[in-house]
Amino acid sequence: MNKILSLVFAALALAAAGAWAGDDTSTEQENAFLALVLKHSDSQGGYTVVKPETRLSHMDGSDAEQVKQSKKYVTEQLAKSGDDVATLVDRLYERNKKSVRLTLKSSPKDGYIIDDGEYAKYFKQGGGGWEKWHEEKPQAHGFTTVSLPVYDEKSGLLLVYIGTQYDWLEGAGFVVLFRYEKGSLHAIGRVMMWIS
Numbered sequence: 001m002n003k004i005l006s007l008v009f010a011a012l013a014l015a016a017a018g019a020w021a022g023d024d025t026s027t028e029q030e031n032a033f034l035a036l037v038l039k040h041s042d043s044q045g046g047y048t049v050v051k052p053e054t055r056l057s058h059m060d061g062s063d064a065e066q067v068k069q070s071k072k073y074v075t076e077q078l079a080k081s082g083d084d085v086a087t088l089v090d091r092l093y094e095r096n097k098k099s100v101r102l103t104l105k106s107s108p109k110d111g112y113i114i115d116d117g118e119y120a121k122y123f124k125q126g127g128g129g130w131e132k133w134h135e136e137k138p139q140a141h142g143f144t145t146v147s148l149p150v151y152d153e154k155s156g157l158l159l160v161y162i163g164t165q166y167d168w169l170e171g172a173g174f175v176v177l178f179r180y181e182k183g184s185l186h187a188i189g190r191v192m193m194w195i196s
Contacts, residue, residue: 040111056096057193081189
């Protein structure tokens with residue numbers, strides 16, 4: 001009997017450890033969806049640079065009133081697609097309450113690389129900013145931030161935030177609603193969260 005209890009507790013501990021690991025980094029399923037979200041082709045060989053830490057727009061997640069208003073705005077805007085998205089929006093905000101580190105691997109052939117600090121350095125003291133970025137990395141078309149995606153298997157709906165800054169006053173961020181079918185994502189709605 002003690003052996004069986006020990007095995008049960010060991011299994012529960014492993015399951016809990018797996019669940020906790022998902023809180024601090026992106027999961028395999030989240031990575032697979034993000035790879036589809038970020039994938040694009042560029043005939044000139046260009047790519048976007050993805051920040052390694054997730055974020056849901058420029059919102060302060062600790063400001064309960066701001067979160068409430070943002071969720072309401074996103075839900076109302078995406079409801080125009082005809083889909084019931086309220087639960088998915090709640091899940092998006094819940095999963096992205098705190099920033100986590102992406103475990104997604106770079107894929108230059110698919111048009112994205114995860115920054116290892118090589119690009120963030122341009123925005124540190126004396127880094128040269130966008131001017132130096134464009135001079136030294138002309139194939140790098142923007143600095144992209146993503147949230148962790150949330151997916152509803154029953155409806156096939158996926159919700160994610162993606163925002164890209166291209167220069168000091170050129171960029172935008174959106175919460176995008178996709179339908180996932182046969183390994184592909186099809187955008188069916190989006191809500192602008194910011195523009196510069």
